[in-house]
Amino acid sequence: MIEASTILKGNDLKVETQYLVLLDELLELCRQNLRTVDEEFIRKAFRLSYWAHRNDRRASGELYIAHPLAVARIYVEQIGFDDVGVAAALLHDVVEDTEISLEFISETFDDKLAQIIDGLTKMSGAFESRDITKAENVRKLMLSMASDIRVIFVKFADRLHNMQTLGSLPPHKQFRIASETLNLFAPLAHRFGFHSLKNQLEDLCLAYIHPDEYHEITTGLRNTQRDREQYIAGFIDPLRERLSEDGFTFDIYGRSKNLYSIYRKMTRQDKPLQEIYDIFAIRIVLEGDGSKGKEDCWRVYSIITDLFKPIPERFRDFISVPKSNGYQSLHTTVFGPEGRRVEIQIRTQEMHEIAEKGVAAHWKYKEQVNSDDKEMDELLTWVRDLLEDPESENATEFVRDFRLNLYDEEIYIFTPRGDLFTLPTGATPVDFAYLVHTQVGFHCIGAKVNGKMVPLSYRLKSGDQVEIITSKKQTPNPDWIKFVVTQKARSRIRHWINQKRREAQTHGREVWEKRASRANISLTDSELAKIATRLKFPNMEQLFYEIGSGLFDVNDLIKSAKASQREEEEARHDEDSLRLQYETFLDSAQSSGKPALLIDGELHTDIATDYATCCNPIPGDSVFGFLSRSGMIKIHRVSCRNAPNLILNRADRIISVDWSRQKDVQFVAALRVMGEDRVGILSDLTQVVSKNLKTNIRSITISTDDGVFEGNLVLFVSDLDHLRRLIDRIKRIEGIHGVYRFEEQGDDS
Numbered sequence: 001m002i003e004a005s006t007i008l009k010g011n012d013l014k015v016e017t018q019y020l021v022l023l024d025e026l027l028e029l030c031r032q033n034l035r036t037v038d039e040e041f042i043r044k045a046f047r048l049s050y051w052a053h054r055n056d057r058r059a060s061g062e063l064y065i066a067h068p069l070a071v072a073r074i075y076v077e078q079i080g081f082d083d084v085g086v087a088a089a090l091l092h093d094v095v096e097d098t099e100i101s102l103e104f105i106s107e108t109f110d111d112k113l114a115q116i117i118d119g120l121t122k123m124s125g126a127f128e129s130r131d132i133t134k135a136e137n138v139r140k141l142m143l144s145m146a147s148d149i150r151v152i153f154v155k156f157a158d159r160l161h162n163m164q165t166l167g168s169l170p171p172h173k174q175f176r177i178a179s180e181t182l183n184l185f186a187p188l189a190h191r192f193g194f195h196s197l198k199n200q201l202e203d204l205c206l207a208y209i210h211p212d213e214y215h216e217i218t219t220g221l222r223n224t225q226r227d228r229e230q231y232i233a234g235f236i237d238p239l240r241e242r243l244s245e246d247g248f249t250f251d252i253y254g255r256s257k258n259l260y261s262i263y264r265k266m267t268r269q270d271k272p273l274q275e276i277y278d279i280f281a282i283r284i285v286l287e288g289d290g291s292k293g294k295e296d297c298w299r300v301y302s303i304i305t306d307l308f309k310p311i312p313e314r315f316r317d318f319i320s321v322p323k324s325n326g327y328q329s330l331h332t333t334v335f336g337p338e339g340r341r342v343e344i345q346i347r348t349q350e351m352h353e354i355a356e357k358g359v360a361a362h363w364k365y366k367e368q369v370n371s372d373d374k375e376m377d378e379l380l381t382w383v384r385d386l387l388e389d390p391e392s393e394n395a396t397e398f399v400r401d402f403r404l405n406l407y408d409e410e411i412y413i414f415t416p417r418g419d420l421f422t423l424p425t426g427a428t429p430v431d432f433a434y435l436v437h438t439q440v441g442f443h444c445i446g447a448k449v450n451g452k453m454v455p456l457s458y459r460l461k462s463g464d465q466v467e468i469i470t471s472k473k474q475t476p477n478p479d480w481i482k483f484v485v486t487q488k489a490r491s492r493i494r495h496w497i498n499q500k501r502r503e504a505q506t507h508g509r510e511v512w513e514k515r516a517s518r519a520n521i522s523l524t525d526s527e528l529a530k531i532a533t534r535l536k537f538p539n540m541e542q543l544f545y546e547i548g549s550g551l552f553d554v555n556d557l558i559k560s561a562k563a564s565q566r567e568e569e570e571a572r573h574d575e576d577s578l579r580l581q582y583e584t585f586l587d588s589a590q591s592s593g594k595p596a597l598l599i600d601g602e603l604h605t606d607i608a609t610d611y612a613t614c615c616n617p618i619p620g621d622s623v624f625g626f627l628s629r630s631g632m633i634k635i636h637r638v639s640c641r642n643a644p645n646l647i648l649n650r651a652d653r654i655i656s657v658d659w660s661r662q663k664d665v666q667f668v669a670a671l672r673v674m675g676e677d678r679v680g681i682l683s684d685l686t687q688v689v690s691k692n693l694k695t696n697i698r699s700i701t702i703s704t705d706d707g708v709f710e711g712n713l714v715l716f717v718s719d720l721d722h723l724r725r726l727i728d729r730i731k732r733i734e735g736i737h738g739v740y741r742f743e744e745q746g747d748d749s
């Protein structure tokens with residue numbers, strides 16, 4: 001690169017005179033068309049390009065430098081954006097075709113220029129070598145790769161020159177390049193408002209794609225040219241005179257429409273050339289800009305319609321409502337001499353430049369801006385608005401689907417065959433694999449990006465060529481969920497994980513059922529769920545899943561199940577006997593309808609009692625019992641008149657009896673108890689109440705719901721102290737969270 005460095009100074013480089021002439025012409029055009037020109041910058045770029053391409057020749061045989069020079073000239077004349085773009089045009093092929101590196105360019109020039117050339121190099125590498133059928137995709141790819149809008153501008157100029165010199169290439173290449181240009185570059189140029197460049201591209205394409213029609217139209221136009229020129233002159237002359245009289249400064253001329261649009265009219269209307277009436281248009285370009293210019297356009301329009309009868313439905317006002325690419329003009333069609341229809345376009349000089357040069361010209365008329373970066377930012381914003389404007393005339397899918405990647409939302413990825421796929425930024429080979437096909441994703445085991453192996457979590461970049469390696473044995477890895485970004489990949493992987501889970505669960509349940517029946521265990525699902533909880537599983541499904549996938553030993557479950565079955569049985573037994581006891585007691589206490597009696601200080605529910613009719617004792621009286629011959633105990637008042645006789649003569653039959661309410665004042669108290677529903681809780685409760693505190697239970701009702709236990713206890717207690725001790729004790733039972741006294745006996749007691 002030492003040699004290149006000296007070349008840049010210019011002393012040792014011999015340049016053929018014809019190219020020096022071309023360079024001078026280029027610089028002159030720069031001075032005319034650009035706002036600022038760093039001539040040395042451009043000269044330096046020329047010298048490097050000349051030297052780098054010194055051994056290369058074009059297909060036509062001339063020195064290669066002729067091409068970059070021509071591209072730079074097109075850029076200045078037709079796009080005219082800035083001098084960095086001119087230098088980029090001069091150097092656009094050096095990194096791709098010669099030994100010059102990007103680093104060298106950024107060192108000897110600057111990073112910005114290097115960045116543009118990098119974009120140009122990548123872009124041609126990304127798709128020019130491939131056969132891509134969908135122009136839409138390439139358009140997206142181009143824009144996604146163009147971090148700097150000048151990459152696309154230079155690309156347009158490059159393409160136009162390639163089309164102009166297409167004759168040197170073999171026919172099959174001509175056709176391929178021409179159709180790519182027609183489907184890709186021409187619509188894109190139109191979108192950016194490069195009207196005249198778009199027309200040139202289309203006309204050149206027509207020549208290579210439909211040579212017969214091209215020939216028919218060009219000869220047809222040539223044959224009628226004199227006639228047409230005479231007619232136009234006859235139309236223009238009086239108009240020019242009139243406009244001059246009214247003090248306008250203007251340019252007026254007639255021009256044929258571009259060949260491709262005539263061709264389209266012929267095919268669309270299915271008419272020969274002779275029958276297409278709007279082959280040409282008259283154009284009036286007025287001096288003066290701003291609102292004065294606008295007013296002038298309308299005044300000229302009114303003068304024209306004084307002279308010629310207009311066709312109202314052909315009138316278009318693109319001044320008040322410009323096209324999305326910035327185009328402004330008034331269009332009208334009038335009846336000229338001989339009754340021929342004549343289209344007239346009225347516009348100011350500024351509107352004209354925007355119509356021809358689009359974005360770049362629009363920029364020229366913008367107010368002064370400070371920095372280069374800010375200028376670029378504003379342009380990019382403008383371009384984005386332009387491309388995203390939903391109101392634009394053919395803002396069909398192109399604009400809607402289209403995102404200038406200035407925001408890096410999407411990347412464009414190639415298959416090894418050259419098919420293009422769109423993915424969100426951050427996508428990985430796994431996302432790509434699933435996008436290509438679910439089965440590819442399913443069996444994907446590795447990936448090559450641009451020929452090199454990468455991890456499956458690798459973040460892809462626009463233009464990457466990705467090859468997915470699959471294996472029939474491979475299945476999705478649950479870890480993939482952590483790095484995939486597309487909905488499709490995520491949902492497919494999740495679906496697979498869930499499916500595997502369900503399979504493991506089903507298997508786990510089968511294993512359990514087989515073992516359980518062998519061990520003679522039979523549990524309901526809710527019993528199983530309780531065991532799962534006790535074994536610290538979140539639910540039964542997880543338990544089966546872990547058994548099914550070998551994470552948990554089914555024998556441990558069998559053991560737990562046996563233990564819990566035993567406990568259940570014991571608890572059930574306890575509770576059954578307790579219940580029986582209380583029910584018997586309740587029956588006896590209530591069915592007789594009499595107050596309970598204490599006989600020899602104890603409750604005897606199995607002894608029949610009756611009240612003596614001689615003294616009719618009532619509760620509260622001091623009483624004694626007399627055992628009759630039939631075995632029944634008769635209750636007498638102590639003050640009964642027969643009492644002395646009975647006590648003295650039949651002392652062996654006298655039994656000490658007391659009102660149980662009297663000796664041990666019993667009143668009914670109801671408690672509400674709440675806690676966890678666990679095995680044996682009811683027996684613990686009754687145990688505490690009846691055995692420890694010797695309290696009689698009148699009734700117990702319990703309900704359990706979703707693991708929560710709730711019980712109502714109706715008890716006989718002697719006094720408040722007794723009740724408090726009882727509550728205290730119940731609270732200490734494991735699993736009981738709350739004990740409350742009912743103030744009144746509810747309906748449920």
Ligand code: MN
Nearest residue numbers: 067092093158
């Ligand atoms: Mn080129």
